[in-house]
Amino acid sequence: LKAVLKLGGFAFPPGLSAKDLGPYVKIIRNFSKRNALTVVTGGGPTARTYIAAARELGATEAVCDRIGIEVSRLNAKLLCSGLGSAAVSDIPKDLEELVRCAASQRVVVTGGFQPGQSTNAVAALAAEAVQADIFVNATSVDGVYTSDPRKDPAAKKLDEVTPDEMARILSGEGFGAGEYALMDPLAVRIIKRSRIPVTITNGREPSNIDKALRGKRVGTRIVPLRR
Amino acid sequence: LKAVLKLGGFAFPPGLSAKDLGPYVKIIRNFSKRNALTVVTGGGPTARTYIAAARELGATEAVCDRIGIEVSRLNAKLLCSGLGSAAVSDIPKDLEELVRCAASQRVVVTGGFQPGQSTNAVAALAAEAVQADIFVNATSVDGVYTSDPRKDPAAKKLDEVTPDEMARILSGEGFGAGEYALMDPLAVRIIKRSRIPVTITNGREPSNIDKALRGKRVGTRIVPLRR
């Protein structure tokens, strides 16, 4: 099985310790024994802190994006450090490097690539490039809702969505550096054009990730067409 | 003045010769004497031919995108070859290289950067990163229409659009490698978030480019807010 896991920035809280990351390291190590795996890490709160400071210091949005990328790469390096020889030691900086690293059959851990792309888009591009059988997007929410559950008490979690439905739900969201949505439009388009099977799940509960990687139903699936 | 020019793939037809490119070279040379200029070239028909062949040979969309990028970079190198010492000799491969090259005060010519990004998005990112005063998108159409003028005889050309209107007009367009629209969603989002002043003009008439670079009204302007 070839899998891509997006591990959201929630896994890298301020003042993080080995306790925060340990459970993810264990799941990744286990899964990678028999499967090819690429992990893309988000930037999380540290990225938001640094980006806010940069923006206030007068940085362009392009530079703010770059700073967010650096934090996501730092998170990737930290996760990688816990995987030892199970992972490639390099953190790929673009899709070509990622494909090169993925040829080694060891876990590849990466962060963001380029300004204008969220780490969700990076994960979608990676899934397309390595022809992944499954792309698990581990976020801090339970799945895709009909509307924002924090604002709308009538919001309903969906078991399945198509990329087009996903795009409609997401339209209108912000796009400042570091504020990328659950799944940005670029990610949605990549998923659609290459019909990538995606599961969006709540990664705060690590076992969800393991389940989703192994094809179990947890959260919301993105399916090419509604049945 | 700092300007970014997207020169669409139409300027690089199959069997191209110096006659096709000469007028653009001249305009660029002239404009760059007093202004900082970054030019982003599209892939055009050659890109579409190579991409179609790759897709039929079984390539992933990510690889097809990469091939389109290589053609756009080849076009960039050709354009650059006509600019001599007025241009930086390198064709930047990502935004960081572009910013580095732009610091030289000579013309920078570049093509695509990464899979998932059209050359329009590259141009928008470049405009954001160098803090351009004007971004001219030289395409093969006269501007933005209310609907596709090739299909709808009632389509009306717009003098101004906001990024949000632009996004609405473009929604529903294709996204296969090499089929990127007039202005893809990523480009629109970058333009919106950094309030970049854009002119979309018909570059088949080279003088339009010169006019647009010098701030004259030709084609459609993208404005942060409707007046």
Next chain:
Amino acid sequence: LKAVLKLGGFAFPPGLSAKDLGPYVKIIRNFSKRNALTVVTGGGPTARTYIAAARELGATEAVCDRIGIEVSRLNAKLLCSGLGSAAVSDIPKDLEELVRCAASQRVVVTGGFQPGQSTNAVAALAAEAVQADIFVNATSVDGVYTSDPRKDPAAKKLDEVTPDEMARILSGEGFGAGEYALMDPLAVRIIKRSRIPVTITNGREPSNIDKALRGKRVGTRIVPLRR
């Protein structure tokens, strides 16, 4: 068996499609199942078109060479896209990268390297560096003739030539960018100094390539010494 195949630019005609390349892809895939293979692609008509435009725009011969190299690399990327995971995803940019890629045991596809070197020379350098057992030069002619068969009706095809004879036959040919001969002097010198076994064959008939790679007599052989 370790082999190097130079696939001439004839295989990449203007308006190319998967039909043009399919037969070569098939032969390469088959041969590479049991053998190590490096393929070097030429630039062909697209290179000549771009070079002519550049030269007319005032580019130096060094830049013209560079543009030819970019086209040959584009052709390499296209061929590579048809080989999927049978090939290394990177297109090496110099001999060191090529040797590194070749260590992976998968097919390596490359184009030109540096101004002043034809892709024939690149193929000869590759054959020397990987210590190839056979170097097949697939061209658009049937082999080496005593003189140019297009001009001299008495020209006779040779079954074998030595590098020195080859050099004599080729002397007096042009050397503008993109006009490199069947086998340029640098290629001949490399072949001579490392006694590389070469077969020059007509690649327009794909089966010739398969035969030549498998050691059968098709076209002309370059042999260290005349028997």
Next chain:
Amino acid sequence: LKAVLKLGGFAFPPGLSAKDLGPYVKIIRNFSKRNALTVVTGGGPTARTYIAAARELGATEAVCDRIGIEVSRLNAKLLCSGLGSAAVSDIPKDLEELVRCAASQRVVVTGGFQPGQSTNAVAALAAEAVQADIFVNATSVDGVYTSDPRKDPAAKKLDEVTPDEMARILSGEGFGAGEYALMDPLAVRIIKRSRIPVTITNGREPSNIDKALRGKRVGTRIVPLRR
């Protein structure tokens, strides 16, 4: 004047904002108007947090050092983002890149280089390589003491020390990743061999940095020989 400023990790506290960095940005901008300046940033508390997590996850000290380097480079990028076009946009990754960037006459900001080297050593190497007239080490202490003032109430601050005295005072300090001393032995040796004029000052008071850069007496000077 050519100067190198080491800005210790204290300037990048957890939850940092533009307020923390603003005063340093202002001093650097001002000083760089008439002088060549290289700034080396430390990793600080964020580095220590990430390193502790990595170590607990089983990383080697070499990888821990690498993670500290990444944080220091992130800090460099943030500081750089506040300097706009006054600074080179790239964060050099080794001494050769640093020297190349320094040739541009704009401010160069960098973090760590290689495992085994503290950012103090990087700053000393930078000062040697660019032949700096002054190397200001802005730390979180007031200068060099005869012994550790946190442990020994009789510790006395020194106005001047020689590199050899410095080495003696520092001997016996720890050397885990992220725990590098005020000035590590490598930094001291570089300072000694190239007789680099150093001022160690308390950077928590930003004006000290300005004074030290302008040659005023604040903190402790390292002088080749005791007068």
Next chain:
Amino acid sequence: LKAVLKLGGFAFPPGLSAKDLGPYVKIIRNFSKRNALTVVTGGGPTARTYIAAARELGATEAVCDRIGIEVSRLNAKLLCSGLGSAAVSDIPKDLEELVRCAASQRVVVTGGFQPGQSTNAVAALAAEAVQADIFVNATSVDGVYTSDPRKDPAAKKLDEVTPDEMARILSGEGFGAGEYALMDPLAVRIIKRSRIPVTITNGREPSNIDKALRGKRVGTRIVPLRR
């Protein structure tokens, strides 16, 4: 077994020939059949000659160090050339490249990395990064003495030393480019912090290296603690 061998510059005398290196090549080839091996080569007399010339021409110590690094890398390339396909063809330029190359299971040969680091320090860093079971430092002396045996007839060779004793013995040695001691302070600190098992042996007798790699007692061992 994972081993790191530092092969001192003594193995690369002026006017060197295959006879000088042959015995080392043989030992390395043999040992690497069953073990992972990284070899770090010193610069030796050629480095000292070039550095002396550079210094007299006015070069900074940083540039002198760089020149010494280039010579050590040249020596690495030469040694590598004798190992054929048993070794990785690239000479890593930093620790990240070294770790990447070491993942290939073939011998990795490298020289110096960065100014300020001796090749002994590089070897210690390599041993730490690849988690070597043994680090053999093949020098031109028989081991560690209580004092300099060339100056002090009462000097006694030690069978074992701790890193701290080693540091004490070495203190006071020079540090100009190319004059690095038997084991510089950085190397000693790395060995200490990661408790790397080291044997210092006289490499002029090649069989000592083979013995030391295989865990036999030849020369002086550096042990974490005195027994």
Next chain:
Amino acid sequence: LKAVLKLGGFAFPPGLSAKDLGPYVKIIRNFSKRNALTVVTGGGPTARTYIAAARELGATEAVCDRIGIEVSRLNAKLLCSGLGSAAVSDIPKDLEELVRCAASQRVVVTGGFQPGQSTNAVAALAAEAVQADIFVNATSVDGVYTSDPRKDPAAKKLDEVTPDEMARILSGEGFGAGEYALMDPLAVRIIKRSRIPVTITNGREPSNIDKALRGKRVGTRIVPLRR
């Protein structure tokens, strides 16, 4: 004036010192005050020693060439170290880097680029790429002779030769790594195709170089056509 100087390996004898290089450093510094200059250094006796050892150890000719390139680059670094801030600190590794460095208006020093190319060819390529007004080839002989003056007492020095005559005189010379002739065929072809004005002079007398750079007649000129 734009000039390219090839400084043959004779300037870097075994056991070299600042005395050997000083006169060349002085001439280069002086000339570069008002002119753009690229210097290409040969490998000389040190290259030949290392190559002979590598060949005897079983290296391919490609690797032998690579070793020769490394020595020529080491010589370039040494020469560069004497030029201080008058020269670009980087030693370009290929033609694209060279062109980039040459844009800085400071002296660029480089060695070899790629296997199969002598440093004479590199110098010719550099002269073509930077559109040099003069290419001075400083060798250890007085110029081009009708035949080898060491073997033929009737050999006559020529004041002028055409590239074709040069090619004829040189034909039959060896081509092992490190044994490249006065001017190899590739260099001759580049000179011919771009009509580069060349002076071949005896660089053992440093003043000849100064004269040749300033357009005076010393040695043999290569002229496009015989008058």
